[in-house]
Amino acid sequence: MLIVYASRTGNVERFVRKLPAPRLLQIRTGEEEAGEPCVLLTYTTGLGQVPHEVERFARRNQAHIRAVAASGNRNWGSNYAKAADQLAAAYGFEVIHKFELSGRAEDVARFWEGVRALALPRA
Numbered sequence: 245m246l247i248v249y250a251s252r253t254g255n256v257e258r259f260v261r262k263l264p265a266p267r268l269l270q271i272r273t274g275e276e277e278a279g280e281p282c283v284l285l286t287y288t289t290g291l292g293q294v295p296h297e298v299e300r301f302a303r304r305n306q307a308h309i310r311a312v313a314a315s316g317n318r319n320w321g322s323n324y325a326k327a328a329d330q331l332a333a334a335y336g337f338e339v340i341h342k343f344e345l346s347g348r349a350e351d352v353a354r355f356w357e358g359v360r361a362l363a364l365p366r367a
C-alpha cells in the first residue's frame with residue numbers, strides 16, 4: 245500500500261522512515277496524484293486543523309484514500325492529532341492511528357498493522 249504523507253518539521257518524515265519497506269509519496273503542494281489506493285498520514289496544525297496542502301490532496305484524491313492517521317502532540321489537549329478526525333468527518337475515512345511527534349515503536353507497529361489489514365482481501 246502506498247503511504248502518502250506530509251511533514252513540516254520532520255516528525256512524520258522520521259515516522260515513515262521507521263516503517264518496514266514502505267512505498268512513499270510526500271505531499272508538498274497538494275497537487276500530487278496518488279493514482280492507486282493509499283493511506284494518508286499527516287501532522288496536525290493550527291488548532292486541530294488539517295494542513296492546507298493535505299486538505300487539497302485529500303479533496304483531489306479522496307477516491308484513492310483508504311484510511312488516515314495523524315501525528316500531533318498531547319499538549320494540544322482536545323485538539324490532539326485532530327487532523328485525522330477532521331479528515332474522517334469530512335470524507336468518511338477510517339482513522340488507523342494517532343501518535344505523538346515521530347511516534348514510538350508501538351505506534352509504528354500499530355500503524356503498520358492497520359495498513360496491512362487494509363491490504364487484505366475483504367471477506
Ligand SMILES: Cc1cc2nc3c(=O)[nH]c(=O)nc-3n(C[C@H](O)[C@H](O)[C@H](O)COP(=O)(O)O)c2cc1C
Pocket residue numbers: 250251252253254255256257287288289290291292293315316317318320323324325326344345346
Ligand atoms: C503551529 C503548530 C500548531 C500545532 N497544532 C497542533 C494541534 O492542534 N494538535 C496537535 O495534536 N498537534 C499540533 N501541533 C504539533 C504537530 O502536529 C506535531 O509536532 C507533529 O509531530 C508535527 O509533524 P511534522 O514534524 O512532521 O511537521 C502543532 C504544531 C505547530 C508548530
